[in-house]
Amino acid sequence: MVPPHESLGDVARSMIHGAAGAVLDAEAAALADEPDGVHALRTRVRRLRSILSLLRDHLDDPRSARLRVQLREWGSQLGTVRDAEVLAAEAATALADADIDDDAMRRRLVDEPLADYARLHARLVVLSEQPRAKGRMRELHAFAADPPLVGAGAEATQALTAVLRREVRRVRKAAKRRDGSMDRLHDVRKEGRRLRYAAEAIGEAGPVALADAAASMAKAGSRLHDVLGDHRDAVALAARFERARVRAGRAGEATEGYDRLIASAIERADTRRGQLDRALRRVRTASQLLD
Incomplete structure (x- = not known):
């Protein structure tokens, strides 16, 4: 019989309970529009x-699959709001870095997405009061209190080592499928994020034997996600600046400032893209701690 503190069930319950509790704790701040909420x-x-996905072989499919669908829908709603917030913040930073003080540019690049953010956030609050959202929260509470685990008596180190190795393979497969497109790079980014979340959760709740490997892999996954996230943001920002430049030109406004912002965003994207191979090597090096 595996001791409780070394069993997969004990670790998995801790991972799920901690992650679900963090979600529940953060909802009020997000709906109240607190900074970074x-x-x-x-x-x-x-x-x-991600945790539910990485533990999918040890969870009862119907309940966990249903909750994952609900979380995906919720994440999409939050992402729409967050994207508008990021656009405004990134543009404000770009204007400051370029030492550009232009009211028309600020209106197009900062004020407009901030207005979009306010509208989208208000809609998010309305959605949170709908029966579908209330049902999702009840489901989350119930699932976290009693996750439907299968094979809970298994030894945790062996099972979670297999989980981490699987996540590394997902990163490598995504990296091999790269063809230069943004979609393929985004696939690598998502796998890096999954690896990070898996390693963080296992490092926090898992057996001591995996602590060093989990910490190293969490850092590697985070770095990979950050490099490609910043690359994606810079590419999106350059495209937004280009669209705003066209609108400004049609309105008879000066466009030189937009040219500077576009060039800077493209340079940032290229720099981050050049860091990808090194970030992938960090994942490979970290994974060797599992051998």
């Missing part, structure tokens, strides 16, 4: 969804 909730929803 939406971002924090979105991150925690993604983290919980």
Whole structure:
């Protein structure tokens, strides 16, 4: 008989309970529009969804699959709001870095997405009061209190080592499928995020034997996700600046400032893209601690 503190069931319950509790704790701040509230909730929803996915072989499919669908829908709602917030923040930073003080540019690049954010956040609050959202929260409470685990008596180290190795393979497969497109790079980014969340959760709740490997893999996954996330943001920002430049030109406004912002965003994207191979090597090096 495996001791409780070394059993997969004990560790898995701790992982699920902690991640679900973090989601529940963050909801109020997001709906109240506290600083970074939406971002924090979105991150925690993604983290919980990833944990349910990585433990899928040890969870009863109907309940866990249903909750994962609900979390995906919720994450999409939060992402729409967060994207508008990020656009405004990134544009404000770009204007400051370029030392550009232009009211028309600020209106197009910062004020407009902030207005979109306010509208989308208000809609998020309305959605949170709907029966579907209330049902989701009841489901989450019930699931976290009693996750439907299968094979809970298994030894945790062996089972979770297999989980981490599987997540590394997902990163490598996504990296091999790269063809230069944004979609394929985004696939690598998502797998890096999954690896990060898996390693963080296992490091926090898992057996001591995996602590060092989990910590190293969490850092590697985080780095990979950050590099490609920043690359994606920079590409999106350059495209937004280009669209705003066209609108400004049609309105008879000066466009030189937009040219500077576009060039800077493209340079940032290229720099981050050049860091990808090194980030992938960090994942490979970290995974060797499992051998």
